Amino acid sequence: MSERLIVNFCGVEFKNPVIPASGTYGYGREYECLYPLSKLGGISVKGTTLNPRQGNEGPRVAETPSGMLNSVGLQNGGAKKFLEYELPNLLTKDTRIIANIAGASVEECAELASLIDPSQVDMVELNISCPNVKQGGAAFGTDCNVAAAVTAAVRKELPHKPLMVKLSPNVTSITDIAKSVEAAGADALSLINTLLGMRIDIKTRRPILHNNVGGLSGPAVFPVAVRMVWQVANAVKIPICGMGGISTWEDAVEMMMAGASTVQVGAAIFADPYAPVKIVEGLEQYCIDNGISNISEIVGTVEPW
Amino acid sequence: MYKQGNYPIIAKRAIGRGVFDVTIHCPEVAELARAGQFAQVAAEGFFLRRPISICDIDKERGTIRLVFEVRGKGTDKISELNVGQNIDIIAPLGNGFTCLEGAKAVCVGGGIGTPPMLGIAKCYGRDAEVISGFRTAGIAILQEDFAAAGCKTTLCTDDGTAGRKGFVTEALKERLQADKPDIIYACGPSVMLNGVAKLAKEYCVKCEVSLEQRMACGVGACLVCVCRTVKDGESYLSHVCKDGPVFDSEEVDFT
Numbered sequence: 001m002s003e004r005l006i007v008n009f010c011g012v013e014f015k016n017p018v019i020p021a022s023g024t025y026g027y028g029r030e031y032e033c034l035y036p037l038s039k040l041g042g043i044s045v046k047g048t049t050l051n052p053r054q055g056n057e058g059p060r061v062a063e064t065p066s067g068m069l070n071s072v073g074l075q076n077g078g079a080k081k082f083l084e085y086e087l088p089n090l091l092t093k094d095t096r097i098i099a100n101i102a103g104a105s106v107e108e109c110a111e112l113a114s115l116i117d118p119s120q121v122d123m124v125e126l127n128i129s130c131p132n133v134k135q136g137g138a139a140f141g142t143d144c145n146v147a148a149a150v151t152a153a154v155r156k157e158l159p160h161k162p163l164m165v166k167l168s169p170n171v172t173s174i175t176d177i178a179k180s181v182e183a184a185g186a187d188a189l190s191l192i193n194t195l196l197g198m199r200i201d202i203k204t205r206r207p208i209l210h211n212n213v214g215g216l217s218g219p220a221v222f223p224v225a226v227r228m229v230w231q232v233a234n235a236v237k238i239p240i241c242g243m244g245g246i247s248t249w250e251d252a253v254e255m256m257m258a259g260a261s262t263v264q265v266g267a268a269i270f271a272d273p274y275a276p277v278k279i280v281e282g283l284e285q286y287c288i289d290n291g292i293s294n295i296s297e298i299v300g301t302v303e304p305w
Numbered sequence: 306m307y308k309q310g311n312y313p314i315i316a317k318r319a320i321g322r323g324v325f326d327v328t329i330h331c332p333e334v335a336e337l338a339r340a341g342q343f344a345q346v347a348a349e350g351f352f353l354r355r356p357i358s359i360c361d362i363d364k365e366r367g368t369i370r371l372v373f374e375v376r377g378k379g380t381d382k383i384s385e386l387n388v389g390q391n392i393d394i395i396a397p398l399g400n401g402f403t404c405l406e407g408a409k410a411v412c413v414g415g416g417i418g419t420p421p422m423l424g425i426a427k428c429y430g431r432d433a434e435v436i437s438g439f440r441t442a443g444i445a446i447l448q449e450d451f452a453a454a455g456c457k458t459t460l461c462t463d464d465g466t467a468g469r470k471g472f473v474t475e476a477l478k479e480r481l482q483a484d485k486p487d488i489i490y491a492c493g494p495s496v497m498l499n500g501v502a503k504l505a506k507e508y509c510v511k512c513e514v515s516l517e518q519r520m521a522c523g524v525g526a527c528l529v530c531v532c533r534t535v536k537d538g539e540s541y542l543s544h545v546c547k548d549g550p551v552f553d554s555e556e557v558d559f560t
């Protein structure tokens with residue numbers, strides 16, 4: 001790939017702005033047999049909690065028109081396993097590694113940050129928006145004061161890494177949350193996490209998800225994500241990683257025009273595991289076809305009516 | 306190791322009410338595939354792929370067979386694909402059955418859980434008995450295929466319209482009393498698998514069961530397709546796509 005796609009995001013140079021989203025790509029192991037992970041700008045790895053978590057009972061997935069609901073509930077092996085087993089492998093892949101952390105309390109998030117800070121991850125994404133866990137998760141991301149408090153606590157324990165905070169769309173005003181998190185010391189924002197949804201099996205009168213409700217993702221949420229990224233980009237000065245239903249390079253361009261400096265690709269990978277790579281190739285061709293010397297030139301260039 | 310691609314359908318037929326048998330020319334997939342693995346099949350217009358077990362593998366011809374039942378709108382869409390058209394699959398996925406050399410096997414299939422039994426039954430040929438059960442004669446599939454592979458077949462139907470009337474577990478019990486095999490393979494409804502697992506335990510026969518669950522990625526990344534398993538007395542939420550779909554029956558928590 002040429003230099004057209006190189007982006008600087010919070011002082012970290014990404015070879016391209018395309019990043020598989022946390023929870024959709026594991027730690028990369030499952031996709032390596034299709035293409036080298038070095039084709040990706042970075043990987044936001046599976047959400048990590050302090051201790052191992054089993055997650056929610058199944059079923060954890062329900063299909064929806066142009067998307068899906070999930071209620072995994074942050075199943076993961078815990079911080080120790082991530083740092084000792086997954087990270088050393090990821091560091092050999094020639095791509096940027098974003099640790100995604102989540103905690104049930106402010107203290108747990110801070111402790112996680114202190115464990116991750118000395119590691120070799122390139123940046124940290126603090127998840128204050130998981131809709132599928134009872135404590136922490138979205139409860140952190142739907143109140144300005146709590147969102148600011150957890151951001152500040154993590155910021156303090158993370159002196160050596162850029163901190164990106166992942167926002168929930170399940171709020172009245174995402175710009176208020178974004179401004180609070182920015183003021184509390186976040187270096188970047190990522191949005192949107194999934195939208196809370198529900199499906200019911202009309203034969204059994206039971207919700208399809210054992211958790212009753214879950215997070216909606218996929219193309220169905222894309223317009224909501226573009227709107228929120230655009231609103232937040234106009235409200236804060238820190239850079240944004242845009243996500244929510246991106247499936248094609250055209251979606252990525254749209255998201256960047258709305259104000260995202262980098263993009264994450266999630267559920268689209270389930271339909272097409274090559275989706276992130278095709279988006280990288282599409283962005284490259286788009287730059288060539290439009291005489292764009294660097295993709296960053298399009299960030300936030302939407303001209304509102 | 307798996308592949309994703311659009312491969313041509315070279316044969317297709319309806320083999321029962323709403324049950325389709327599709328042969329796909331995909332040498333790179335056939336080369337890698339083992340009995341008991343599955344494919345994630347794209348259904349045009351639907352967001353998620355449909356997991357379908359691989360029924361049979363022909364490495365020389367470079368083909369795999371998918372036999373599936375139309376369960377909803379997605380599988381209905383897949384059933385509309387015809388010879389000459391391409392089918393978008395990710396395969397082979399998951400862990401297949403363990404084939405024991407020189408051993409005797411009993412393969413137990415319930416309804417649309419029967420197709421994955423063909424691949425493993427073929428590994429044993431004459432040394433396999435295939436006990437399969439269906440609601441009624443009209444959907445009793447693959448009997449000629451099992452017979453052609455040299456396997457002994459025992460057909461059961463709930464309504465007695467073909468073969469013997471009754472459940473596969475009754476036929477399995479009789480076989481276990483008469484002549485214990487070295488291994489049992491089973492795929493079908495959870496109630497049936499639980500029954501098979503209990504019999505296997507009672508008669509001290511190794512048993513592998515193939516499970517199903519709603520899936521998204523199919524490769525072990527998204528973690529949605531959980532099932533309860535037990536190992537060394539501890540309970541786990543394992544993933545059907547990557548840890549399975551084939552599990553040792555003693556590890557599965559059917560409760």
